[in-house]
Amino acid sequence: MSNGLAGLVHDAAVLHRFVDFLEEYCKEQKRSQSYVDASGLFFDYVEKLAQGIKRMLAKEIDRAARFPNRLPLLRRQFLTLKYYLRLLHALLKPAADAHTLTIPAPLIDLASEQIQRVDSMRNSKIVILLTPEFMYFQEPHTRIKEQATIVESFVPDAIFPSQLGFIELPYSQGPSFFTNLAIYHEIGHFVFEELTRMAHPGVQALRSATNSSLKKIFHGRQIFAIVRRIVDDWIQEIFCDLFAIRLMGPAFSFALVEILGMLGFLSRKAAVKFSPTHPASACRFAEHVNMLEEDSWWNAISDIHADQKDLLKRLSDIPRTSYRFYVDDNTLGSQSLVEAFVDFVIPAIRKLVREITPSPARAVKRFQEARQGIEDCLRAGVIPHSPSKNVDPISIINSSFCFCLTSLSDVIEKFEGHAGTSDVTKQSLWTKRLEMWTMKAVEDSQILQRFRTAQSHGLI
Amino acid sequence: MASAELQDRSQYLSLALFSQKVISVLMEYVDENKSAKLKSALEEALNLLVQPEQPSSRRRHAAFSSYEHLRTLDEVWSTKERLEATKIVKALLRAPKDERSKSAAEKLILLFSKLQDQALWNFEQPKPVSQKVMRRLCQMA
Numbered sequence: 001m002s003n004g005l006a007g008l009v010h011d012a013a014v015l016h017r018f019v020d021f022l023e024e025y026c027k028e029q030k031r032s033q034s035y036v037d038a039s040g041l042f043f044d045y046v047e048k049l050a051q052g053i054k055r056m057l058a059k060e061i062d063r064a065a066r067f068p069n070r071l072p073l074l075r076r077q078f079l080t081l082k083y084y085l086r087l088l089h090a091l092l093k094p095a096a097d098a099h100t101l102t103i104p105a106p107l108i109d110l111a112s113e114q115i116q117r118v119d120s121m122r123n124s125k126i127v128i129l130l131t132p133e134f135m136y137f138q139e140p141h142t143r144i145k146e147q148a149t150i151v152e153s154f155v156p157d158a159i160f161p162s163q164l165g166f167i168e169l170p171y172s173q174g175p176s177f178f179t180n181l182a183i184y185h186e187i188g189h190f191v192f193e194e195l196t197r198m199a200h201p202g203v204q205a206l207r208s209a210t211n212s213s214l215k216k217i218f219h220g221r222q223i224f225a226i227v228r229r230i231v232d233d234w235i236q237e238i239f240c241d242l243f244a245i246r247l248m249g250p251a252f253s254f255a256l257v258e259i260l261g262m263l264g265f266l267s268r269k270a271a272v273k274f275s276p277t278h279p280a281s282a283c284r285f286a287e288h289v290n291m292l293e294e295d296s297w298w299n300a301i302s303d304i305h306a307d308q309k310d311l312l313k314r315l316s317d318i319p320r321t322s323y324r325f326y327v328d329d330n331t332l333g334s335q336s337l338v339e340a341f342v343d344f345v346i347p348a349i350r351k352l353v354r355e356i357t358p359s360p361a362r363a364v365k366r367f368q369e370a371r372q373g374i375e376d377c378l379r380a381g382v383i384p385h386s387p388s389k390n391v392d393p394i395s396i397i398n399s400s401f402c403f404c405l406t407s408l409s410d411v412i413e414k415f416e417g418h419a420g421t422s423d424v425t426k427q428s429l430w431t432k433r434l435e436m437w438t439m440k441a442v443e444d445s446q447i448l449q450r451f452r453t454a455q456s457h458g459l460i
Numbered sequence: 461m462a463s464a465e466l467q468d469r470s471q472y473l474s475l476a477l478f479s480q481k482v483i484s485v486l487m488e489y490v491d492e493n494k495s496a497k498l499k500s501a502l503e504e505a506l507n508l509l510v511q512p513e514q515p516s517s518r519r520r521h522a523a524f525s526s527y528e529h530l531r532t533l534d535e536v537w538s539t540k541e542r543l544e545a546t547k548i549v550k551a552l553l554r555a556p557k558d559e560r561s562k563s564a565a566e567k568l569i570l571l572f573s574k575l576q577d578q579a580l581w582n583f584e585q586p587k588p589v590s591q592k593v594m595r596r597l598c599q600m601a
Contacts (some may be wrong), residue, residue: 050533063487063491066491067487067491070487070491073483073487073569073573076480076573076576076580077480077483077484078579079580080473080477080480080576080580082477083476083580083583084473084477087470087473141474143470143474144470146474147470147473147474147477150474150477150478150480150481151477153484153497153501154480154481154484154487155482221530222530222531224525224528225526225530227524229527317471424538
């Protein structure tokens, strides 16, 4: 391949084709599907970026003609941009797949609405990505934003939408409801990243508590960077769990117990293990129970007798002195790191979560008032509703999940006969029905709420 | 459930893009005598060069205190080159109109070009955290 101007033009043409495709792809998706708002903003960004890069390419070729000594630098510039586009490319297809027919849109709407009530997150929006991985995941967006900010210096018209988060859902779980409550944890990652990015005072305080406790134990530039990264990951996991509980209540804990149980993380041996990326499950669930107790949720579900709840309690009761950090499967890591984390860092995380999230006191009260009515509807095989008042989504979700854990077999027996309770197909079918009723009830509640808001503003 | 691998790789790309930003600004300065963006880009570069150990929250550009960034810097620049880069940045910030500044800027372009190359290489071929570092961590237990 030519190293001269022709080579540069060749590289530019390849990049031009690439961005041209991305631009057209975004336009086509917007034309043919319906998306949550945030996805549209992301597609708009990619379109503008593509247009800007095309203009930039022409400009840089002109520069190369005037200053031929710059050719290698300009070629590397194109390559760097191409790598950035590779990251966007990886996000684009899963975002396009996540149109409203493939995701639990009412749950996403609810989550978006809730995070906008979190301190400093008023303008936040969530793009959903459908992934082939069987894993919920928050695509770290801070780096993309940092990169986008740098790219703005070459392509000034393309401004990355502020407070945009990316949450991945396994494509097979799109239609599910209860499992998808795990997105609240992932949203926690998004919120934590945003608060970090904007240097929120609560996060600063947490960071300084962390740094001062670690600096007493670990010395050296690289080792400190590694340890800090490990602890940052642990912090985020605990933060995200507690954040999710504050917004969603015990239903989130039940969902997480199911997910981690399925992944094999809840055996006694595995549950006490801290890894370089995750705190021990026992530690996480101890924090769940602590938060649920302090917020009165635990008391509100005291009459629920479900395996998931018992497991949650058993894990939370494991003494903290049993926790161990493993660098890999067999290598024991620093115990003082775990101790510092439990003694100094976790209290600071709890404080931060309480500071930024609204108190759930009213949600707990509403749940206690509405639960019986919701369960009566589900037992009768109808979508939960109330003729006299709008039942709020958090009550619907928690009541339905509790009902699913404790009384699903009653419903199956009622409609399918006793034999149905041990029939796996029927169990699966009725779980799906229960989830659909729950999702519809949440959607109805949202529509009614929007109607009432519009009415109160005199718009209807 | 964060994917550390993707995040780590992405950090190399941030460094490559940042290097590009510095190079672009320096090229404009040397070739076209334009210095509108010079000051802010060089201040960010200085941040990268002189404060790698300070917590990111206290730094204007929060991107360059990660293990990946420090490692790439160590891989590509000797201590002498790092000091030279710092010296040039400071001189350019102090006296951008000085006659000798343009040849110094050329040197800086070369240094950042090396850094960009290595960051792109690491992005393409990410290496896990070295065993040596991990062993040291374990020994502290």
